[in-house]
Amino acid sequence: MHIPDGYLGPKTCGIFYLSMVPVWYLASVRIKKTLGFRYLPFLALASAFTFIIMMFNFPIPGGATGHMVGGTVVSIVLGPWAGVVAMSLTLSLQALLFGDGGITSLGANSFNMAFLMSFTGYYTYLLITSRSASPLRQTIACAIAGYLSVNITALAVAFELGIQPMIAHASDGTPLYAPYPLSITIPAMMIPHLLFLGPVEAFGTALVVSYIRKREDLVFHRHKEDLHLAPLYRVLIFLVLLTPLGLLAQGVPWGEWDIEGLKSLTGYVPSGMERLNSLWSGIMPDYTIPGLHSDTGSAIGYVISALVGSVTVIGLVYLWGKVWHQR
Amino acid sequence: MNLPEWLKVSVPALTPERGVKEPGFIKKNLEEIASLMRWMMDTEESAGRRGLLQTFDPRARILGILFLVVATAVTGNTIGFVSIMIIILLLSYLSSVGITDMVGRVLPSFVFTGVMVLPALLSIVTPGTHILTIMIGTKEIGITYEGLRTAGTLLVRVTMMVSLVALLLLTTRQADLFTGLRGLPVPAFLVTALFMAFRYIFILLRMAEDVNLARRSRTIDHGLLRDTQGWFASRIAFFVERSMKMAEDISMAMCSRGFTGEIKGMDMDGMKRRDYLWLGGTSFVFFIILGLY
Amino acid sequence: MTREIYRLEGVSYSYGRYPALRDVDLVVEEGESIAILGANGSGKSTLLKLLDGLIFPTEGTLLAFGRPVTEENLSGGFLAEFRKRIGFVFHEPDVQLFCPTVFDELSFGPLQLDLPVEEVKKRVSDLMGMLGLHSLRDRPPYTLSSGEKKKVALASVLTVNPDVLLMDEPTNGLDPRTQVWLFELIEALRGFNKTFIIATHDLSLVEDLTDRVVLLDEAHRVVADGDTVDILRDKDLLLRTNIIHEHPHRHGDVVHIHSHGPYAGHDEHE
Secondary structure, three states: OOOOOOOOOHHHHHHHHHHHHHHHHHHHHHHHHHHHHHHHHHHHHHHHHHHHHHHOOEEOOOOOEEOOOOHHHHHHHHOHHHHHHHHHHHHHHHHHHOOOOOOOOHHHHHHHHHHHHHHHHHHHHHHHHOOOOOHHHHHHHHHHHHHHHHHHHHHHHHHHHHOHHHHOEOOOOOEOOOOOOHHHHHHHHHHHHHHHHHHHHHHHHHHHHHHHHHOHHHOOOOOOOOOOOHHHHHHHHHHHHHHHHHHHHOOOOOOOOOHHHHHHHHOOOOHHHHHHHHHHHHHOOOOOOOOOOOOHHHHHHHHHHHHHHHHHHHHHHHHHHHHHHHO | OOOOHHHHOOOOOOOOOOOOOOOHHHHHHHHHHHHHHHHHHHHHHHHOOOOHHHHOOHHHHHHHHHHHHHHHHHOOOHHHHHHHHHHHHHHHHHOOOOHHHHHHHHHHHHHHHHHHHHHHHEOOOOOOOEEEEEEEOOEEEEEEHHHHHHHHHHHHHHHHHHHHHHHHHHHOOHHHHHHHHHHOOOOHHHHHHHHHHHHHHHHHHHHHHHHHHHHHHHOOOOOOHHHHHHHHHHHHHHHHHHHHHHHHHHHHHHHHOOOOOOOOOOOOOOOOHHHHHHHHHHHHHHHHHHHHO | OOOEEEEEEEEEEEEOOEEEEEEEEEEEEOOOEEEEEOOOOOOHHHHHHHHOOOOOOOEEEEEEOOEEOOOOOOOHHHHHHHHHHEEEEOOOHHHHOOOOOHHHHHHHHHHHOOOOHHHHHHHHHHHHHHHOOHHHOOOOHHHOOHHHHHHHHHHHHHOOOOOEEEEEOOOOOOOHHHHHHHHHHHHHHHOOOOEEEEEEOOHHHHHHHOOEEEEEOOOOOEEEEEEHHHHHHOHHHHHHOOOOOEEEEEEOOEEEEEEOOOOOOHHHOO
16 A cells, blocks of 8 residues: 555655645644643554554455555544544654655655545544444444545555556656556556455454444544534545645646646546646746756756755755754 | 362373464564564664764755655656666765665565566557567567666666665664654654654564464464454454553653653754765755756 | 641542542651552552642542642643652653653753753763763663663653652562662662652562551552551551462471561561
């Protein structure tokens, strides 16, 4: 489920980082409010817990093994925002300290496994259990939430990988990142998840949550008795807004927005995207100076601009250090 | 104390082996845990050596490597790949990172990606100029130049990015990594949570190892699938309980020492000239590569 | 006149349905050294957590420095004062040590309490010198031996310079040398009017370092509160509260039963 470094184009990586920043910010504000000053150890523990859950291989029929992701468990127990942060922490640790997953793809991985999984899992659970506390219904809700969320996550991964050949390729069309089109990535991701890993997640989620339910004092996230759909709608709207943004950003080389390709891909193009498109290219200056194959003059000019860039970096780091010290 | 009779009898001799087998997945789990522990030890050992990267401020080291990682992510041509490759080799040499350490960390990704891209070589996935054609029945399948280029690019890129991250890990002690992150614009509470998660992974892993070993010592026959799943379930429940208890205690320990929700840290010493030079160098590489893109 | 540190009146605490402490009355004065003695699960740790303001009585009142300690009350200025004056050394060093290096660990407390950075650095350095931790300065605490961990855990509380030290099973899992070292340290600190409240079932510690014992029974009540020597002499009381036990013992060929209390010698052969 982890997308390693090098599989996603730089734009895809960038946009997922950008879209995760507000999510992370909101999540950190929300958890401080709901979990109080105790939030830190609980997040850390939840994160360590998912890390280990992912290491535990579970036998599935046919002699193979699989593991669960655990995002839905955390979001049902501690709430969806805590789920986002805990899973993001797990993914960061895997990327930074264990070289598992990727640093450039951390934004995308967090979007899939932290954001998407926590929210789809949590709201599926909430919708199914609505106002009913019967243990059977709870268990079924957890299982369905686990199954659904892991499959949606897998679908997102398949989608992100599958559109790479279309949008992140060399000028002659050769894919430079993940090479397989959607027609290959979707079945490759979905068949194992629908058949095996989904049930593993469903089983694991139902089990762990039902255990925690028994220990009433351990559940920190109190689900509201009445189901408020407002937050759900907010999330849905956010997702809808994010989708065209995500599509737009999937790593098209500087200034080469392939609207036609996207049109054929999705069947429609949100009208706002055209506007966003021009806005985006306005912000990003056209950096594509002809490379070394042009005359020496422009090559020198281009080395100089790179030098200016690195001097600016040094200056910024220096200034930032100074400001930091004075605080 | 009155011991029951059966407890007083000891088994006279070893009973002949009867194909005693433990379920494969337990063995696999144990191996995985052990290898992770070993892995972390090796990394600490290597990070303690003297070398070029080790002399930089952890903040600068992380930032500089990030520049190179992003440069690798962005580049799309041979010049870019070759120059970063040379930088990686040079840095490993100057930072006394052993070839075996490096290969050990890069190989798994290399093999995984290598196998994964194989089908992309074929004309059915990547159409184009055939450089080798195989006849299967009446169908003609070939390896295309475009396929080779696609697969090659991905493999080289993934390998180089993994090498860069490995380079950072092999030259940075874990404590420095967290100190470095705290010096960068990452919210302090996230760094603390990250560190705590890292700590608890090891506490929980030790617990997991004990659990798996306990299971191993009691396993006589091939467990039924249902049995093993039930066992797995009870283990997860055990983890939940232990982790929750631990979190409660730790949050109390933090509060007891004055933590009220925001971590207050100490300013770090300023960076030195060599750190700025390193940052300048790596960002220069980044900008050059970005231009070539 | 000595200052009153704690005053507990009818304090009870329960975890959901399970009571952990019942109806505790207790007054602690400055400079006292008190052992909280009780079998496992008698509520010793719960009492310490109450005294450290980490949990709050479900019934009764708890005053610290003359002010009521409640969840609402323990905030802002009072909280900072409270935390500065009271230090808690946890039973499990692994729980208490959560920073990346020994140095960070020692500086965590004073930094959270807004002590000036220079002062923090001085305190940390002094304590590392005193406890011989200088060589461990940049080591991650989880790589230390259990004796070293205990030292770091203690040092991390001492950097705040609390007046009151709460300790939960401080001698548990210590090798003899570290144990001697700990005794010497506590003894030295007692000379400076620090108050110690130590939960333990290590009777040698009680005997050497405390002058008052609060005894909890397995029903989570205080059954005795008095002079250390008096309580340790009361063999029946200690047996009843499961602090000491009788067990068979072998001297050459003679097997006899005697209890293991500090003042119970071999004159009790049966």
